[in-house]
Amino acid sequence: MLTGCGSLPGLSGDNEVTLRVVAADYGDNPQNTSKGYWKDLAAGFEEEHPGVKVEVSVYSWSEVDAKVAAMVKAGKAPDIAQIGAYADYAEADKLYTAEELLSVQTEADFLAPLADAGKVKGDQYGMPFVASTRLLFYNEKLLTDAGVLGKDAKGGWQPKSWAELEAAAKKLKAANVQTPFALPLGREEAQAETMMWLLSGGGGYTDNEESYAIDSAENVKTFEYLRDKLVGQGLTGPTEPGKLNRQDAFDAFTRGEVGMLNGHPTLMKQAAAKGVKFGMVAMPTADGTEHPTMGVADWVMAFKNGHRKESGKFLDYLYESKNVTAFTNKYDLLPVTTSGFRAVEGSAGGSSAQLRTFLTALPNSRLYPAGKKSWAGVSEDVKTKIGKAVQPGGQPEKVLEDIAASARAQDGGR
Known part of the structure; x- marks a missing residue:
């Protein structure tokens, strides 16, 4: 050496x-x-x-x-x-x-x-x-059987808003799909799933000046939506999101048990190898307007x-x-x-x-705000705490404030 x-x-x-x-x-x-x-x-x-x-x-x-x-x-x-x-x-x-x-x-x-x-x-x-970037993957057969997609599935499915996503998840649940929408907020990659949702809700980890804004009003609303509309209505499957890891969600998707989930390019090969026909679309947003995706x-x-x-x-x-x-x-x-x-x-x-x-x-x-020396510690905080925000009775505002306070302290107050 x-x-x-x-x-x-x-x-x-x-x-x-x-x-x-x-x-x-x-x-x-x-x-x-x-x-x-x-x-x-x-x-x-x-x-x-x-x-x-x-x-x-x-x-x-x-x-x-x-x-x-x-x-x-x-x-x-x-x-x-x-x-x-x-x-x-x-x-x-x-x-x-x-x-x-x-x-x-x-x-x-x-x-x-x-x-x-x-x-x-x-x-x-x-x-x-x-x-890599992230896209919303969906199982074509499950969505077709549930009536979300037409029988020929031509043109695929192009949801723009969270309301459309929720409506599709409800149809999948009614069709007895085990996990209509997989929400992996477990340790493996909770910081990524979180960022995807924050961006699609009009927020993010930082503001336009690159100061931490984890507890912004937009971010709180995003996690209240996840708690009430997806987890609260039983649309995220049998495993508590805070205990569901990314690869476990991917594996369930390749077994045909998941209707929709956010994924990266690796999932294409894994799903194709198991014969799962899938579509991929940009992540829907809170209001249906275009927001940046996560890279x-x-x-x-x-x-x-x-x-x-x-x-x-x-x-x-x-x-x-x-x-x-x-x-x-x-x-x-x-x-x-x-x-x-x-x-x-x-x-x-x-x-x-x-x-x-x-x-x-x-x-x-x-x-990710990878240029911040504090990011590694903040990412670890998200991995260990964010799942609590979407539990029934969870307090997104308190969880996000806790992560934000620690982030600012590690970043010298910014």
Whole structure:
């Protein structure tokens, strides 16, 4: 785990520089591990840049953030890390900015909302690696049998408002569907399900000035709706939302037990593999008008190890369109660059055609406030507390005020 072989900072000269890269594994079995992608990428880069070696270590998502944190603590930070969060390292002045690393062309190629989400105090430290958005999935057969969809299901179902969503859920319940609408507010991804609902209710985790606004009037109304109209009317199935995890909801959908739920691109493959015919639409909103959807990004960052020039060249190579789409196509994820976006838009057939539904939502999406050092703690608070807001007799205002007070305290009052 040693850095370059005696090179001067930022120069490769006659001495070979070794870039150490740590990345997360997006595969779910040994056959589709991300190691193959990074091995090919490193080999291609080394061929074009003699004098620079690239060593990549790939770890599972459950351990990669902790591995990087331990390396940093030991004074042996990698040159480049592809992980889940960057704000802590940026606040500690351990990272190069995107401007210090990337060519003008590469920096300008990032989709605007993703580039903005990578900023701390106006400077971009987090470079988006891959992204996804969320859509409302529905089971075509269950909705047809319940009379929500016509028998031919042509044109699909296009609900615009929560009222339409609720009406469909009631029909599904009347048709004895076990879970008309799955509402996973369990630990696994409660912060995502929460954000989807907050945005569709006209709110969000932050206001337009990026200060926390978790306890806003709009957010309180959103959770009162979930408590009274979905949970309170028995439309969310047998498992209490605060105890329902995302993957358990996905599994139930693939078994044909769930009429509707919010999902990301991974669910397309899982449902198709089980023979479930499904449709995907934008999340309906409180009043039927268009609101931003939720986007999620994972991040790349470069540590100040004296290899700024070499790291920048490697990152320029990483973000070439062919390399971006090679990764996103493999894992049914969304590209983070305009050039990658156009490449997916222009492809035909297979999962690429379905991915375009997610892709169209990406340019206007809102992301977690990942530039806030406090976000990790706030996300944990949401995971452990938000389920109580939708219980019968739950107090959304009190729960949201509690989370908001803690968030502001962690964020220095903002």
